[in-house]
Amino acid sequence: MYTALNRNWLIRNKLYHIPFWCIYHFTWWSIAIGGPLKAAGVLLFSASIIKFSFYVVFQAIAVYFNLYFLIPRYLEKSRFALYITFLILTIAGTSLMITPGYYLSASFFDQTFSQTYGSFYNCLGEAIPSTIASITLAMSIKLTKNWLQTESRKQLLEKEKLETELKFLKHQFNPHFLFNSINSIFFLIHKNPDMASASLAKFSELLRHQLYECNDQQIPLHKEISYLENFIELEKLRHDTIVETAISLETFYADQMGIAPFILMTFVENAFKHVSSHTDRPNRITIELTQDQQQLTLVVANSTTEQTGNQITHYGGIGLNNVKRRLDLIYPGAYHLDIQNENQQFIVTVQLTLSVLQYSQETQMTAI
Template identity: 35%
Template sequence: MHNAPFFLRYKLHHLLIWMLVFGLWYMLRYEDYSSQERAFKITLLKVADLALLIYITNYMLIPQLLYKKKYLLFGLIFIALIFCSSIIKMSLIGKILNNDQLLNFGANLKVRLYDNVIPHFFLVTAGAAIKLVVDQIRLQKKMTDMAKEKAEAELSFLKSQINPHFLFNSINSVYFLIDKNNADARQALHKFSDMLRYQLYEANGEKIPVEKEIDYLKDYVDLQKLRKDENYLVEFNCAPEVKDFFIEPLLLIPFVENAFKHISHKTNQANFVKVHLSRHNGLFEFAVENSKENCVKLTEKHGGIGLTNVKRRLQLLYPNQHELVIENKDDIYKINFKLKI
């Protein structure tokens, strides 16, 4: 949810461009005025006015109205801004030039429209057109990246996939070979079968109910519990409100995998992994915390797809809809993920 106001994202090249516009404007028009001081003030006023209108249009009206298909409201506000800005600009120029005629917008209305409002309209429209073209290019690039990554993921999946019928038949055979008194082993194999079925058959769609993703996480955490002794505390807490919305499949598991991979192995104090899921105020919040050591040891050689890839996936799937905060302290590693739903 990186929706910082546009002035916080203002970059140096914007300033350089407006300085160039000011310089060219001044060179072309300074002879029209009685002094260079007046020419400087009027040029600065016109460039600042144009810049302000372009930024209001590009970073407020277009995202909030045009892209949300509020075309009539966008058009009305856009035209009103042009007229109001033109009136204010001409009034200020009139004061700089000590010209009373410029203070009266109604005088020579056709001339005012031709010399001020219409050029103003086309200049701001040109700035908006540049914004629309740039946004379209970025959208096309994002769509291309998503298609490429999806194709790569599907190819990787196909390469690693084995015959599922053979696999499930083998699991069933092993299940019946396990002694009936060994309930833990049977339950673990059953959970593994459910996880595998989820990955093979249900996680191929674009989005799935969050309840299925939670069941998958629970099975994974339960399997990890079997590998740990009493010196390892594993918590999994999911609020009842976390339901009735859809999420990208296998989006949360890398964070949990990472926690178990980097869990500490202390003998004099508890080692822990804590997973919390909650929902409030239109936000889904997912937090994973684990104890760690300064010298990190991996409990598994392989696992997960890496937090770097997860961040990239989130940028593609949920642009401006998520927040990911990672805290890496000496003895604790924590991620807090928030998603607009």
């Protein structure tokens, strides 16, 4: 919604554009009159500065009205008929608002309007093409800027994806994780063969997911949830201390929704990594995953000690700043991250706006 806050922000951050529009119109003025020196003399020592100001002010208003109101509300939402209609009205209205500048300029020359500029239609004949040119130029600059930002973000995302995959693999497939998991399963073989068999299956699924199912930028939500469940069960199995866990993973349309791989895993892993090791009171981990339409919310809480509470700054071995950066790249403007560390409890709440999964050809072949 285009609120007063948006307008204030726009005014504060676009004031530096005023010199650009002055130079832009002065350039056209110089071409029309026959040189920059002659144009500067006319503007500084005649009433033509009034007409010039009307062009600068009202065309700038039209440009930003188009960029920050018409385009987001109509063009980006594919409401083309309404956009074209309102754009034509904007051009016409701007041209009409420019024409009083001609009348004021003529009055300062002590001449009638018809003696100075001919007719009202002559003024419109100058104002309308000039307004169209200004709006077209601004749209071209804006679209080029957006395209460059999108390409830059894609390149950063690809680089970040490769780096993240390497860091996750390096962290997850370290000897400590592998040997502890395998040893836990080994001891279960004689103690509880059924549990050992189930744990081995989970361990196998965990490795398969990391090796083969995370190559796309997005994976089905249900696969990420299955990975979380397997990881949680293995962590509970191999954890050295007694930990009380409360797990709730409730989602809907998990087959249709897509999510970036490992984006939730980091927070869950951190809870097990930094959970307290009290001997006189319970050690708790709570994981709650809920979904409301396309809004996915994960709340992870773990008990901590005073010594470890302030050290929880490195999630999953890649660092809190890298996690936020990955969220910024993958879900720009579509996530909320809240971190609280108080009363010997560390709570992370992350909300993501998911999108419908777009299956790649490789994913479709795998599914078949």
